[in-house]
Amino acid sequence: MRALSGKLVSGVFICVVSCYGQNPFTPGQYDTDWIDFSPKPDGIPLHSTVYFPKPSGLYSPILFIGGMYGWASSGYYSILLTELASRGYIVVGLDRYYPGQLDQLTSPVRSVGRQNESPSIELFFNTTQWIKNHLSDQIVAQADWTKTSLLCHSAGCDDTLVMVNVSRTIAQASVFLDPMSLDAMVLQTLDSKVKVLASMSQLSEEKPMCCIPGTDYRKIYDLMKCTKVRMQVKDFGHCDIMDDLLWDVCHSANVCRTTNNTRLENYRTFAAGVIHGFLQWAIYGNTGMQKYVTNQAYMPLPLVDLAFDLNC
Numbered sequence: 435m436r437a438l439s440g441k442l443v444s445g446v447f448i449c450v451v452s453c454y455g456q457n458p459f460t461p462g463q464y465d466t467d468w469i470d471f472s473p474k475p476d477g478i479p480l481h482s483t484v485y486f487p488k489p490s491g492l493y494s495p496i497l498f499i500g501g502m503y504g505w506a507s508s509g510y511y512s513i514l515l516t517e518l519a520s521r522g523y524i525v526v527g528l529d530r531y532y533p534g535q536l537d538q539l540t541s542p543v544r545s546v547g548r549q550n551e552s553p554s555i556e557l558f559f560n561t562t563q564w565i566k567n568h569l570s571d572q573i574v575a576q577a578d579w580t581k582t583s584l585l586c587h588s589a590g591c592d593d594t595l596v597m598v599n600v601s602r603t604i605a606q607a608s609v610f611l612d613p614m615s616l617d618a619m620v621l622q623t624l625d626s627k628v629k630v631l632a633s634m635s636q637l638s639e640e641k642p643m644c645c646i647p648g649t650d651y652r653k654i655y656d657l658m659k660c661t662k663v664r665m666q667v668k669d670f671g672h673c674d675i676m677d678d679l680l681w682d683v684c685h686s687a688n689v690c691r692t693t694n695n696t697r698l699e700n701y702r703t704f705a706a707g708v709i710h711g712f713l714q715w716a717i718y719g720n721t722g723m724q725k726y727v728t729n730q731a732y733m734p735l736p737l738v739d740l741a742f743d744l745n746c
Contacts, residue, residue, distance in 0.1 A: 458714065458726050459707035459734055462520025464489060468512070469572055471565075472532075478568075480561040481532035483508045485519040490574040494581040494717060496525045497562060497605070501588030501612075501676075504530025504554065510680045511587065517706035518585075523713075524577045525585075526565050528558050530593070555596055559604075581717045584608040584628075585709065587675060591615050595654065598628050607631075607716040609709050610654050612638045612672050614646060618653045629661040629716040630654065631727065633708065635701075636738055637671035637691035660746040661716060663727055666739035667704065669693060674701045704735045 464487035471478045487493060496518060500506035508515060508527020515525045570576055582605045586594035591613035597604050599621065607629040632651035639647060655664040671692035673684030678698070685692045693701070711726035726732045728742050 456722070457707075458521070458711035458723060459703060461703075462517060462522070462706075464520050464522060466516050466519040467573075468516070468519075471568075476568075478561055478564045479557050481507070481527075481529040482561060482565060483512075483527040483529070484565070484569065484573075485512070485515045485525040485527075486573055486575045487519055487522060487524075488575070490576070491522075492576050492578045493522050493524045494583065494713065495577040495579060496523050496583050496585050496713075497558075498525055498527050498585045499530070499558070499587075499590035499593055500527070501590050503589045503592065504528075506587070506590070506676070506680065507532055510677050511675065513677050514675055514702050514706055517702060518709060521706065521710045523710075524569075524575055526562070526569075528561055530554050530557070554593060555600065558593065558597060559601070562604075581606060583713055583717060585611070586613065587611045588672065589614045591654070592617055595621070595657075598626050599624050602626065607713055609633070609712065610651060611675060611705065613651055613654050614649050615654065616649055618649050618657060621657055623659065624657050626659065628658070630658040630663070631709070631712040631716075632658075632662070632664045633705070634664075634666045634739075635670040635672060635674060636666055636668050637693070640691050655741070660743045663712065663742040664739065665708075665737050665741075667701070668736040668738045670697070670701045670735075674698055675705055700735065704733070708733070 466485060467488050468483055468485045471482045473481065498508055498515060500508055500511055507529040518525050566579060584594050584597065584605045591610045592615040594608060595615045595617055598608055605628055610632045612634055613632060632654040634651040639650065651664050655662055672690035673681050673692050681692065681698065684690050708727060711723040714720040715723040715727060730737055730740055
């Protein structure tokens with residue numbers, strides 16, 4: 435286990451994060467830090483990097499699973515996750531694959547339709563329980579586990595969707611970023627009260643394609659009840675949400691379509707802001723945040739698709 439100082443986050447809110455109607459795209463008010471937990475020597479089932487606000491206080495936890503069925507660990511999303519921490523969240527990375535825990539490897543792709551048989555799901559739940567039991571001994575920021583949300587990217591959303599399907603208590607809300615879920619093709623409408631934001635970057639479904647229609651954000655949206663929101667952000671790509679190292683691999687190898695590197699900060703800030711706005715609205719009932727998630731006029735980036743269902 436180790437903890438290092440994170441980057442200082444510039445900008446100060448006029449009022450606290452949860453104040454009514456505060457623009458969620460404003461830079462976060464909290465300085466942040468991060469801490470690592472590893473199976474050896476800490477005893478946690480899976481590796482986890484936790485991003486958190488430095489000040490003491492009670493914060494909503496976010497459980498995050500990265501792309502490529504968890505092969506992309508949370509450390510490759512540190513810019514986004516730090517931005518979320520600066521807005522008042524404790525972000526817990528659930529790293530399915532990580533150097534040093536290769537003995538825990540399972541097949542990255544489950545047999546479609548056999549969701550409950552995935553050993554990784556149990557590992558995610560057990561890792562979350564370990565964090566609940568031990569995190570408060572290591573940091574002064576405290577997690578309010580009654581206001582938990584899920585966050586995922588790409589094929590990591592396959593496991594997140596299964597977590598929502600098999601557990602009625604794991605979270606109050608879930609955010610799917612550029613989701614690709616094979617299980618979504620065979621699932622019926624989920625009997626879940628989890629509130630959902632499904633967001634897609636426009637270039638993710640353009641060649642070279644990294645998200646497949648029928649497994650994507652529209653399908654996630656259709657599977658869920660309400661409250662639910664879907665959006666597609668214009669002219670950004672699948673890897674643009676990731677840190678520069680992984681973005682450069684995607685861009686140079688032409689693995690997925692990307693934008694150019696002059697606009698990455700805009701997209702990451704937008705993603706952090708829209709996630710924050712959605713969670714403040716969905717979990718805390720802050721209706722002043724709703725317009726930043728359901729009304730294009732209040733968003734700093736253009737969309738090509740926006741839909742929502744609030745009629746529960």
